[in-house]
Structures are given as structure tokens and as C-alpha cells.
Amino acid sequence: MLLYKLWRSFIKEILLLKRDIGGIVIIFVMPLLLIVTITLIQDSTFKNLEGSKIPIIFIDQDKSEVSKNIKAELENSKTFQLLTNFNEKSAQDAVFSGDYQMAIVIPENLTKDLNSNIDSKVQTIVSSFGLEGDSAKVKTAAPKAKDIHLYFDPATNAGFKNSVMNSVNKMVFEIENKKIYKAFQEQLGTTENLDENKNLISFKEITPKKGEMDVMPNSVQHNVPAWTLFAIFFIVVPLSINLVKEKSQGTSVRARISPTPYFVHILGKTFTYLIICLIQFLLMVAVGIYLFPYMDLPAFDVSGKMFQLVVVTLFAGLAAIGFGVLLGTIADTQEQSAPFGATSVVVLAAIGGIWVPVFLMPEFMQTVAKFSPMNWGLNAYYDIILRNSGIGGIAKELVFLFLFYIATVAISIFYEKKQNAV
Template sequence: MLLYKLWRSFVKEILLLKRDIGGIVIIFVMPLLLIITITLIQDSTFKNLEGSKIPIIFIDNDKSEVSKNIKQELESSKTFELLTNFTEQSAQNAVFGGDYQMAIVIPKNLTKDINSNIDSKVQTIVSSFGLETDSSAVKKTVSKAKDIHLYFDPATNIGFKNNVMNAVNKMVFEIENKKIYKAFQDQLGTTENLEENKNLISFKEITPKKGNMDVMPNSVQHNVPAWALFAIFFIVVPLSINLVKEKSQGTSVRARISPTPYFIHILGKTFTYLIICVIQFLLMVAVGIYLFPYMDLPQFDVTGKMLQLIVVTLFSGLAAIGFGVLLGTVADTQEQSAPFGATSVVVLAAVGGIWVPVFLMPEFMQTIAKFSPMNWGLNAYYDIILRNSGIGGIAKEITFLFLFYVAMVAISLFYERKQNAV
């Protein structure tokens, strides 16, 4: 008998949804447009960085060995297009005015002063070992350290700025090392070829493997689960509006006085919106698998992972439905539920790591993120897609998502019973 009542409640929800076809279309179309737009923007950004050069101003006041080496390194990086017809003042005005991302100004006599400093220090070190040196050279005055001026557009991304500064520091460091090594060669009279002096330590990234192939994460693997989760939680808006409508139209009163328990009414909504969540996710996956390759984007690979992903989707959907039920139960008008629902989903997405990675947040925000249902769902998706975890590896996250649903529905039932107690 309860199953029949649950079925009738489910049918009632379907009929209600059919009255708002436009809203249902938005629920499905909005996430698809979002995932396509975001992925295209991110992927095209990466391709632009790889396939085209960023124009920057390069002013060489040294016109000697060190500045030529720096210029050669910048040109060989295939990232920058060097513009040289500027003075330092005009470069500063152009960069601060937003015309260019950055400018690099090499000071006068940079090579000469570096050579002088290195020779003086090397000869001092060599003489400390009791070796013969030119005593007059040891007494050379050490020049003050030179500054390479870097100008950045105030609107430049901080990550880009840090990457450029690190790259310039690395270039200067390598140039100085080679010159120091050469100075010791000259003082000690060795004949070893400087070009054969390779780095003793280098970096090699070890990536996960699938068979004999390296598995390299891409923008699609990050965006599909993230925005699918965002879409799942966005059903909070229509679900809460649905509940508010029922209160204003008297449907909830008829549901309470009927012989059907009120929790059956909530379960009917749960099953209905769970189906919507699964359809949303399957549409996202279909776009990633079939449409993205035609848009010159990486294909979304779900080989052997679909069952686990559906499980995460179901539990994430439960968490979203629980939150929507609570919001719709507490809110009195659509003007309360709709904007609060949309805003709260955006806040949950921001806190949960959809917009900004959690590890980039302040420490207290990282702690808050651990209590976000979106963060639980996102970690579960990433564990499956990027870390190749099974159901056992995501047990904690799906448990938290289910408990969140139970807690939200329990609070809603308690609130509803208290509000309608005679």
C-alpha cells in the first residue's frame, strides 16, 4: 500500500513538473551551456598560451653578454614576443596603462659589473687556498648589485606574474652559475668544456599510467564533474519553489489531511528529482564524450568508471534534494526561496572548490570547505576520475552526503510538524 502511495506521489510530481516545461528545459540546458562555455574558455586559454606569443617590452641598456643571454632565453621560450622600440619611461606608461602585460628593463653595465664581482670573489676564494693570483685583482672594488626592472600591468593575474618572475630569476641564476664556473676555470687553468657541465639534478614528473600509456589530466576531466555537481545542486531552486507553491495553493494542507504519511510526499519528490539529477549528469557525460571531440576538446573518458560515477551522482542528488526540501519548507514565498536558493548554491560552490581550488583558500576557509556537501561530492568525483578510486575509496564522502540528506529532511519534517501543530 505504501508503495502505491509512493508511486502516486511520484506521478503527482511529474504532473507538476510538466506544467513548467520552460523551467525543466532551463534545468537541463543551463548546465550544458555552462560546461561547454567554461571548458572552451579554459582549453582555448591553454592553447593560446601554447600556440601564440604574449607581447612584452624588452629594453636592453646593457647590450652585452648577460642581456643577450636573457633575450635569447626569452625568445627561445616560445611564449613571448619581444618589443624593443621603447624607453623605460614609455614602457612604464604603456604597461601601467594596460597596453602590454609586462616590461623587462636590463640596467646599464650589468655584464661588466657581474664579471667584476664574480672575478673579485673567485680570486678571493682561490687566494684563500694559498694559490697564486693577481693581487691587484683581489683588491678590485665590488660593484653594487644591479636590479633588473620588471613592470607589470596592475590587472595582470598574480599567477602569471609569479611565473614570469620565477622564470627570470632562474635565467639569471643559471647565467651567473655559468660565469662563476668559467671564472674558476680561468683561475685554475682547467680546460674542461663549459657546455658539458650539465645539471646534476633535474625534475621528472611521474604520472599515473593506464597500461603503458601515461594518464594526463585535462580541463575536461576537471570541468565535467565540477559543473555537473553545480547543476545537480541547482535543482534546489525549482524544488524549493515547488514546495512554496504547494503551501500557497493549499496542496500541502490536502497532503497533511490525507491518509498518506507526509514523509511519503517527501520521498515522492526525492525520487522525482533524483531522476532529474541522473539525467543531468548523463547529459553532461554525453557532451564530454560525443560533443567535445568535435569542438577540438579532449574526450571525457569514463571507461570502467560509470557505475561509480552514477553512485556519486545519486548521493550528491540526495544532498541537493535535502537542502531544497529544507529551503522550501522554511520559506514562505517564492521571492524568498528563489534568490536565496540560487545564492546559497553559488556560495556552496565557491566554498566547495568549484570556483577556486580549496588548497588556494585561506586556512580557515579550507576548514569550512570540509563541511560543504559540494566539496564531498567533488572529491568523490575526482577520486574516481583522476585518482582511479573504487566505491571503497569514496565511502566516506557518500556517507556524509547521505547523512546530510537525512539531516535536512529530518529538520524539515520537524519544522513542518511544529508549524502545523494545533
């Protein structure tokens, strides 16, 4: 008998959704438009990191060893496309007007002055040890330090500026080290091969592997789970609206006086919207697998992970349904539930890492993000897609999502009973 009542409650929810075409559009069409649009926009950023070159202006007023080394390093970095048909004034105007992101200007006599500076300092050090080079040289005043001018578009991201300046500093530092080493060789008359002067410590990135291929995160691996979660939680809007409609139309009164317990109505909504969440997830995955490759985007790889992803989707769906039930129970009008539901989902997405990665947020917001159910779901998806975790590895996030559902539904039932107590 209880199963029959649950079934009838399920059918009632399906009929309500069939009458709400706008809700169906919000639930299914809008997330698909978002995932395609946002992924296309963000993929250019990932491609910048994967090989697309940024055009920058390079002006060589030195035309000697150091400037040629810097130019070669920039070209070999596979990040920049060097434009050389500018002078410093035209480069400054082009960058400050936003035509290009940056310009690098190498000053005149950089190599000559650097050599003189190093020779002077090396002679001073060698003399302090009571040693003399093969030929005594007259000490001269060291020339002043030279400045490499970097011009940036005022709208350029601060992270990009820091990255470029760090790269240029590293290149100059390595060039200076080699020249200092060579100057000591000449002063001391050693014959050690300069090529052996390599870094004793270097960095080697170890990434997860799939067969012989490195597994690297891309725009699709972020956006498919992120916007799937956003779509799942957006069911809060139609769910809460339907609950408010039931109260305004008297359906909830008939439900209360019927022999069917209130929690059965909640379970009916839960099963209905869980199916919707699963359909949303499958549509998002289908877009990632079949549509994205035709749009010059990476395909979404779910091989061997589909079961775990479905489990996360169901638990995330439970959390979203619980939140929608709570909102619909507390709200008195559609004007309250719809805007608040949409706004709250956007806020949860923002603090949950859907738009901006959590590690880029201020420390206080990183702490706040730990309390967002979207962040729990996103971490669980990441653990499966990028870290190859199983169900055991995401158990904590699944427990949090389920407890969130239990807590919100319990509050809803308690509030409903209190409001209708005679």
C-alpha cells in the first residue's frame, strides 16, 4: 500500500512538471547552453598553456650575446610570438592602447656593461684571496646596472605579469651565472668545460598516467562536472515553485488530511527529481563525449568511471532536492521562492568553486567553501576524474551530501507540522 502511494506521488510530480514548460527549459536546456558557452570561452585559456602563442613586442637595442640569448629563450618557451618591427615609443603606445599585452625592451650595451661589471667584481674577489689572473688588469669603476624595460597593458592580469617577470628574471640570472663562471675560469686559468655548469637541482613534474600518456586536466574536465552540479542544484527553482503552488492551490491541505504520511510526498518528489538529475548528468556527459570533439574541444573521458560518477550525481541530487524542499516549505509565495532559489544557487556555486577555483580565493572564503554542498560534489567529481579515486575515496563527500539532505528534509517536515498544528 505504501509503495502504491509512493507511486501515485511520483506520477503527480511528473504531471506537475509536464505543465511547467518553463521549468523544463530551465532544468534541461539552460545547463546545456551554459556548459557549451563557458567551455568554449575557457578553453582558449587552457590552450594558451598548451601551445598557443601570445604575441608580444621584442625590441633589441643591444644586438649582442645577452639579448640574443634572451630572445632565443623566449622563442623556445613556445608561449610567445615575438614581434620586432617596433621602436620603444611605438611599442609603448601599442601596449598602453591595448593592442598587445606586453613589450620587452633590451637596452643598448647590455652585454658590454654586464661583461665589464662581472669582470670588475671577479677581479676584486680573486685579488682578495691573494690571487692574480693571467694578466693584471687595471681596475675600473663598475658600470651602473642596466634595466630591461617591460611594458604591460593596464588591463593585463597580475598573475600574467608576475609570470613573465619571473621568467625574464630567471633567464637573466642564468645568463649572469654562466658569465660569472666563465670569468672565474679566465682569471684562474682553469679549463673545465663550461657546458658542465648545469643546475644541480631541477624540477620534474610527475603526473597521473593513463597507459603511456600523461593525464592532464583541461577545460572539459572542469566544466562538465562543475556545470552538471550547477544544473542539478538549479532544480531548486522549479521544485520550490511547485511546493508553493501546492500550498496556494490547496493541494497540500488535501495531502495533510489524506491517510498518506507527509514524508511519502517528500519521497515522491525525491525520486522524481533524482531521475531528472540523472538525465541532466547523462545529457552533460553526452555533450562532453560526442559534441565537444566537433567543436575542437577535448573529449570528456569517462572510461571506467561511469558508475562512480553516477553515484556522486545521485548524492548531489539528494542535497539539491533537500534544499529545494526546505525552500519551498518555508516560502509563502512564488515571488519569494523563485528569486531566492536562483540567487542562492548562484551564491553556492560561487563559493563552491564552480567559477573560480577554491585555492585562488582568500583564506576566509576557502574556509566558507568547505560548507558548500556544491564544493563537496565538485571535490568528489574531481577525485574520480583527475585522481582516479573509487567510492571509498569519496565516502566523506557522499556522507556530507546525504546528511545535508536528511537535515534539510527533517527541518522541512518539522516546520510543516509546526505551521499546521492546531
